[in-house]
Amino acid sequence: MDAIELTKEEREYAMHRLKAYFVEERDEEIGELAAHLLYDFVAKELGPLFFNRGLYVAGLIARRAADGLEADVDAAKRMPPGGRFPAPPTAESR
Numbered sequence: 657m658d659a660i661e662l663t664k665e666e667r668e669y670a671m672h673r674l675k676a677y678f679v680e681e682r683d684e685e686i687g688e689l690a691a692h693l694l695y696d697f698v699a700k701e702l703g704p705l706f707f708n709r710g711l712y713v714a715g716l717i718a719r720r721a722a723d724g725l726e727a728d729v730d731a732a733k734r735m736p737p738g739g740r741f742p743a744p745p746t747a748e749s750r
Contacts, residue, residue: 660703660707667695671688671691671692671695674686674691674694675691
């Protein structure tokens with residue numbers, strides 16, 4: 657799979673937030689190069705963790721939706737006259 661790249665605007669926002677974090681939390685200003693290097697590190701080393709967690713959550717959501725769809729399909733089923741389905745054929749009855 658190809659690397660997932662953020663848009664230019666998303667990268668700029670991320671760099672801005674990294675620089676702001678250092679000022680707000682550490683009372684330290686970092687330059688563009690330091691922010692860029694930190695961004696690259698986080699993207700390479702930690703990004704896959706967040707990506708994989710996102711896939712896991714997406715899978716959960718998809719399974720819940722499929723379960724709901726299955727319940728809707730079951731609810732839409734109709735019973736034949738007499739109120740029950742005939743038994744499925746067995747190997748001997750074929």
